[in-house]
Structure formats: structure tokens, C-alpha cells
Amino acid sequence: MPHTSGDEGHPPSADALDHTGYGSANLHRSRGRSRRKRLRVITYTALGAVLVGAGGAAYAWSHLNGNLKGTDINAVLGKNRPGARHDGAMNILLLGSDSRAGTHGRYGRGVTGARSDTAMVLHVDKSHKMASVVSIPRDTMVDRPQCAKPSGGTAPGEHQSMFNAAYQVGGPACTVKTVEKMSGVRMDHYLEVDFKGFEKFVDELGGVDVTTHRAIKDTSSHLALSAGRHTLKGEQALALVRTRHGVGDGSDLGRIQLQQTFIKALIHRAESIGVVSNPARAYALADTATKTVSADSDLASADKLLGLAKDLKDISPDHMNMLTLPVRYDTHDTGRVLPLTKASHQVWQALRHDHPIPRSATDNSVAARTDSPVTTDT
Numbered sequence: 001m002p003h004t005s006g007d008e009g010h011p012p013s014a015d016a017l018d019h020t021g022y023g024s025a026n027l028h029r030s031r032g033r034s035r036r037k038r039l040r041v042i043t044y045t046a047l048g049a050v051l052v053g054a055g056g057a058a059y060a061w062s063h064l065n066g067n068l069k070g071t072d073i074n075a076v077l078g079k080n081r082p083g084a085r086h087d088g089a090m091n092i093l094l095l096g097s098d099s100r101a102g103t104h105g106r107y108g109r110g111v112t113g114a115r116s117d118t119a120m121v122l123h124v125d126k127s128h129k130m131a132s133v134v135s136i137p138r139d140t141m142v143d144r145p146q147c148a149k150p151s152g153g154t155a156p157g158e159h160q161s162m163f164n165a166a167y168q169v170g171g172p173a174c175t176v177k178t179v180e181k182m183s184g185v186r187m188d189h190y191l192e193v194d195f196k197g198f199e200k201f202v203d204e205l206g207g208v209d210v211t212t213h214r215a216i217k218d219t220s221s222h223l224a225l226s227a228g229r230h231t232l233k234g235e236q237a238l239a240l241v242r243t244r245h246g247v248g249d250g251s252d253l254g255r256i257q258l259q260q261t262f263i264k265a266l267i268h269r270a271e272s273i274g275v276v277s278n279p280a281r282a283y284a285l286a287d288t289a290t291k292t293v294s295a296d297s298d299l300a301s302a303d304k305l306l307g308l309a310k311d312l313k314d315i316s317p318d319h320m321n322m323l324t325l326p327v328r329y330d331t332h333d334t335g336r337v338l339p340l341t342k343a344s345h346q347v348w349q350a351l352r353h354d355h356p357i358p359r360s361a362t363d364n365s366v367a368a369r370t371d372s373p374v375t376t377d378t
Helices: 039-043 045-052 058-067 073-077 165-183 195-205 234-242 252-272 279-291 302-312 341-352
Strands: 069-071 090-097 116-124 131-135 141-144 158-162 189-194 208-212 216-218 223-225 228-232 293-296 320-324 327-330 333-339
Touching: 058 279, 069 165, 073 165, 090 165, 116 165, 131 252, 131 341, 141 165, 141 333, 158 165, 165 189, 165 341, 189 195, 195 234, 195 252, 195 279, 208 252, 223 234, 228 234, 234 252, 252 320, 279 293, 279 302, 333 341
Parallel strands: 069 293, 090 189, 131 320
Antiparallel strands: 090 116, 116 131, 141 158, 189 293, 208 228, 216 223, 327 333
16 A cells, blocks of 8 residues: 555553553544444455445446456465465455556656555454554565566565565565565465555545644655644645655654554544445445555455455454564665564564564564654544
8 A cells, every 4th residue: 555554653552552462542542433443444445345335236346346456366476385374364465556657757757667665464363353464664675585577487586685676576476475485474365556546545535634743844755744634635645655754764664654644544534424324425435446456366356355344344443453563774774674583573473373463572673763743533
């Protein structure tokens, strides 16, 4: 998503966590209102699919199916993968690609191809009542496995490759393979949205409200916001989730915080405008959502996405733990980060065993040292 990949910037404090290890009061200012929000909106496509149920017409379902683009990840990756779960828990890789296609140079000229500008692993527990979201910084140095190229042939594996280069080398299948190699966790599905699609979806929602606690100016993303409350339309929203030089230390870690904050604001907006009670608005959102995402072929149909949305609808943000993969700066290049081996193992092991991620896993991560300048009133 674009940059929807997440981190609160620091692990939740002990008094803001319940006994399950999932975040509570610190995720939203109003706990009562937050329980009414639903995780389904985090996947964009799932939101569109669940809303189209209000339209009901068979031709509408057919049209939405025609919008969706699918990639057969299973065929590309074969059988040499982590084992699939059969207890109801699932893992979905959420991607935001930085493709400039159709943007006419607005986000940089001379940039070819696309990379996974944002990557989040969404783990839904077997009860479908709790979830964890683990963001992987795009600048993380990893051992990328050998990958099939979309155009044919094979790209050799690479030691200490930047994480987001996997998408450029082998598309979403290579990104899935890289995540599975570094985590030992099987990705059951993936969902992806690009720059242009992200803008359209936010505009269709009528904008998203955020509050900035200090002015933000980033000439690279073309974002200029004064301190205060703002309703961001598509172009400004995209600039916010792309911003890195205007926040924190200029690395991807500060941007991840903005992305997670924006996800919360997006959830609030989608719930507050009452789209479910407005069939016309619901269909327009569903049409936009399905036009702007790609998914694995097992998920690339309106009915499958509706099923996913129903699976996610009972997860409230009070039971959603959002964090960044524990990392440290690379001493050879401070613009890159390296996973903290022991802490990262704790994170991935928790997902493999469908357990809450230990709070201690993020204690020594450099992501814990960055404060977000943006909040949302939800």
C-alpha cells in the first residue's frame, strides 16, 4: 500500500497493553469509539468487496471481477515454501508499489520499473479476533533468494540486497519468496496497490483527516503541511505516506510511522461516512478499490474478497498490534538497516505459532526512538 507497510515508532507501554500482548488504549484516544472500527478497511480491496454486498446486482459482481488483476504465486514459487497452516490463522502480505506508470512524471522522472515501497505482514490469528501487523522497512538489507523473472529466466540470489529490490527483480512473487525466506512464515495471500490507485481510493472516500503537531515540509514528496488539522485528498495523502525527509531522521522508519497513522485515519473515515447504508457510494468505492489493487489468483475475485472481509470484520484496532520489524542501522551505510537477529526471530516465531508478539522484541530497535508528528482523532 503505498505506505500503508507500519509502526507506531515505539513499542506500546506496559500499561497500554492487556494480558494478550495486543495494544489497547494507546492505539486510539477514545477506546469506546475505536471498538466500532474494523480491520477490514486496512486491506482496501477487502473494504471494497464487503461494501459491494449492498449493491447486490449480479452484473455488478461480474464487473468487479473484471477489474481485478491476479498473480498465481503458488505456481511461481512451487513447493519449497514454509508449511501452510490449517487452523484458521492466516498471513497476508500487503504491498504498496512505487510504480510511476500513468503518473506522467509527478513522482520523479527517469525512474523505471517498480519496487515494494511498503510491505506489511498482516497476521490474523485463528480466532479471527486479533491481528498483528509487522512492517518491513524498504531499506532493510536481506539475503534475497533466487527468483523467477516475470519476463522469463531467473535472477540469481543476492547476499545483503535491499529488501524492496526483490519486487523490481521478480515482482510480487519474489517479494513473497523473500519474506518467506527471512521469516519462515508462509504468506497465504498478497494484496498490492500502486501510487495512482492509492490516490483514487482516498479521493473516493472524500479525503482523510489527520492532525500534524508540527509543520512538515518535504520537497521530495512535495508535501507542505502546517501544524494543525487537515483533510488530505488523494495527492496530499500520497505525499504524506511517501514522506521520509520531512520527518524523523530522514530514514524509512519515520515514514512507516506516518503510514500506520494514516491507516488508522483511513479506517475512521471509511466507518464515519456510513458507506454501507449508501448502495451507490458503496458500489463506487468497491469499483475504485477493485480497479486499484492486484492480488494472488486465489484472492482475485469479488466473492473471495468478500469472504476475506467477513473474516476480518470482527477484529477491532484494540486487538491489532502494529509494529516495525526490529532493526538497527547498518554501520557501513546509515541509510540502510539490518534486522536484529534475536528480536526478529521472536517476531517471526510468534507469527509461526500464532502467538502475540512479545513486547520486548522491539525494545532495542531503532524504530523505537522515533516519534510521529501526525496523529488521528479516532
